[in-house]
Amino acid sequence: MPDTIAKSTLAAAVRKLDRARVLVVGDAMLDRYIFGRIDRISPDAPVPVLVVERDLAEPGGAGNVVHNLIGLGAACAFVSVIGDDSAGTELTSLIGGQAGVEPWLLVQGGRRTTVKTRFVAEGARRGGQHLLRADREDTRPIHPKLAERLLRIAIGAISATSLLVLSDYRKGVLAGEVPAQLIAAAKAAGRPVLVDVRSNDWARFAGADVMVPHAHDLLPPGEAATDAAIAAAGAALCVAHGFGALLVKRGADGLSFVDAKSCLHLPLTLAETYDLAGAGDAAVAAMAAALAAGVAPRVAARLAQAAAGLIGARIGSSIAEAAALLAKVES
Numbered sequence: 001m002p003d004t005i006a007k008s009t010l011a012a013a014v015r016k017l018d019r020a021r022v023l024v025v026g027d028a029m030l031d032r033y034i035f036g037r038i039d040r041i042s043p044d045a046p047v048p049v050l051v052v053e054r055d056l057a058e059p060g061g062a063g064n065v066v067h068n069l070i071g072l073g074a075a076c077a078f079v080s081v082i083g084d085d086s087a088g089t090e091l092t093s094l095i096g097g098q099a100g101v102e103p104w105l106l107v108q109g110g111r112r113t114t115v116k117t118r119f120v121a122e123g124a125r126r127g128g129q130h131l132l133r134a135d136r137e138d139t140r141p142i143h144p145k146l147a148e149r150l151l152r153i154a155i156g157a158i159s160a161t162s163l164l165v166l167s168d169y170r171k172g173v174l175a176g177e178v179p180a181q182l183i184a185a186a187k188a189a190g191r192p193v194l195v196d197v198r199s200n201d202w203a204r205f206a207g208a209d210v211m212v213p214h215a216h217d218l219l220p221p222g223e224a225a226t227d228a229a230i231a232a233a234g235a236a237l238c239v240a241h242g243f244g245a246l247l248v249k250r251g252a253d254g255l256s257f258v259d260a261k262s263c264l265h266l267p268l269t270l271a272e273t274y275d276l277a278g279a280g281d282a283a284v285a286a287m288a289a290a291l292a293a294g295v296a297p298r299v300a301a302r303l304a305q306a307a308a309g310l311i312g313a314r315i316g317s318s319i320a321e322a323a324a325l326l327a328k329v330e331s
Contacts (some may be wrong), residue, residue: 010329013295019075020292025154026062026167029114030091038121039193059094062167066283070100071319079154081142083111104153112138141175153187166195179204196284202241205289209244234258243261249280257301266305279311282320
């Protein structure tokens with residue numbers, strides 16, 4: 001289906017984003033970036049030596065969705081679980097220090113807060129070059145008593161927000177029946193639900209209004225991620241599990257917005273792709289904020305496309321911001 005949405009319509013939608021109030025429930029993590037330069041090979045092993053020059057810490061996972069929502073002008077309530085460690089303390093400070101966020105970061109004793117550390121060589125090419133990512137994580141389901149508390153808090157916050165986002169990075173917060181109970185509560189309150197998922201366990205999220213999967217989870221192993229294959233698989237999934245629509249993440253190939261009747265393919269508009277880390281979170285945030293502000297789904301999908309393109313043109317940690325998004329859709 002051709003994209004005939006006017007620039008003025010997209011710009012008007014961006015200007016509505018500050019009306020959105022979104023509830024995010026999911027896996028919070030800490031993203032670290034270690035930046036440096038490489039000018040020699042180690043004498044100990046045939047590996048480059050990174051001379052560290054600066055580092056950066058940002059909210060990651062569901063926390064990055066929250067970070068992007070705030071950048072787009074939306075207000076946000078955030079419910080998640082962290083460990084009783086230094087990374088959890090740092091993450092609490094980073095999220096709590098953002099204006100417009102109501103954080104509920106529950107602490108589980110003995111649990112390790114997920115930390116992703118990326119090492120980046122600057123100057124190797126325009127924007128830099130990722131060398132390595134090192135993860136520390138605990139993917140076990142959160143303690144049942146803590147899950148009950150999380151549910152109580154999240155269900156209580158649903159009525160005060162316009163849309164629920166479930167951000168499932170498979171780190172244990174949205175394990176078991178937690179998603180089904182949250183979706184049921186949102187439906188009872190008349191709130192739409194957007195799910196960002198990193199698996200093909202679709203039945204756990206039955207009834208969601210918008211699912212945001214990766215193409216490799218949507219298609220059978222080995223099947224090429226063509227436009228036609230994504231359209232067919234997405235439509236079948238909507239029918240099978242009662243999803244309203246899918247926003248399929250396709251890496252450098254962009255996004256596809258699929259419902260039971262049609263499909264809109266949305267390539268990223270980049271002169272060059274430097275780094276797609278965080279582009280999916282930006283797309284989720286833009287889609288969620290737009291829907292929460294009353295924007296039509298296909299227009300919201302176009303904003304998601306533009307937001308992902310903003311991130312893909314940068315290196316390292318970055319978010320989509322309302323001013324940059326407005327400039328992009330008007331260009």
